[in-house]
Amino acid sequence: MCREVLARSADEAVGAASDMGFPVVMKACGADLTHKTEDNLIRLGIRGEEEVREAYGDLAAKPVQGIEGVLVQEMVQGHRELVIGLIRDPQFGPCVMFGFGGIFTEVLNDVTFRVAPLETYDAMEMMEEIRSKKILDPFRGEPAVDKEKLAGALIALGKIGMENPAIQEVDINPLKIREGTPVAVDALVVLAPPEQDS
Numbered sequence: 001m002c003r004e005v006l007a008r009s010a011d012e013a014v015g016a017a018s019d020m021g022f023p024v025v026m027k028a029c030g031a032d033l034t035h036k037t038e039d040n041l042i043r044l045g046i047r048g049e050e051e052v053r054e055a056y057g058d059l060a061a062k063p064v065q066g067i068e069g070v071l072v073q074e075m076v077q078g079h080r081e082l083v084i085g086l087i088r089d090p091q092f093g094p095c096v097m098f099g100f101g102g103i104f105t106e107v108l109n110d111v112t113f114r115v116a117p118l119e120t121y122d123a124m125e126m127m128e129e130i131r132s133k134k135i136l137d138p139f140r141g142e143p144a145v146d147k148e149k150l151a152g153a154l155i156a157l158g159k160i161g162m163e164n165p166a167i168q169e170v171d172i173n174p175l176k177i178r179e180g181t182p183v184a185v186d187a188l189v190v191l192a193p194p195e196q197d198s
Contacts, residue, residue, distance in 0.1 A: 001184050004073040010056040016072040017052045023075040025185075026052070028059045032066035034188055037103070039064060045075065076183050079142065080135050081174035083111065084153055086161045088168045094161025096154050098126045100135065101174045108132075116158030123151035143180040150182050166192050 005016035017024045028041035036042050043055040059070050083101030092115045099111030112129040114122045136145040169190035175182050
């Protein structure tokens with residue numbers, strides 16, 4: 001995971017950004033904010049205290065229900081973006097997803113699935129099944145993706161699904177590749193609605 005701090009004031013945001021170092025990313029944060037990009041709730045490449053204060057004020061003032069604060073994150077460098085996730089299928093139970101990520105995930109639909117639990121060989125097979133699997137090789141002067149670490153993340157997602165029946169969905173997109181290492185920069189977890197007492 002990338003480093004991040006939830007700020008509830010501009011001063012807290014400035015302190016968090018200064019501690020982790022510039023540039024940073026800032027995102028409006030709240031339990032019901034699931035489509036931050038579409039709702040224009042993300043600011044990238046913020047490089048100084050004045051920009052942090054401006055971004056905080058802009059995001060906090062958005063006429064969107066459910067903003068609980070502003071997440072300040074380190075800006076993870078890397079040209080490659082993957083997606084990993086979990087869905088709970090009514091027939092098969094928890095299923096792990098892997099594929100090409102970023103803003104083109106839904107357009108390109110280059111993903112593969114496995115029913116949990118996963119073993120290392122399942123995760124490695126998933127990496128071979130996507131059409132854009134060459135993105136895992138050395139790329140634009142960057143090293144190949146550490147497939148062992150990536151496999152570990154896929155196996156862990158399956159384990160989360162097996163051990164936590166309340167989790168209906170996990171979407172980690174993008175999973176950026178920084179110097180060969182997968183780093184989650186955004187995640188959505190959807191829980192089942194609480195059971196109503198009869």
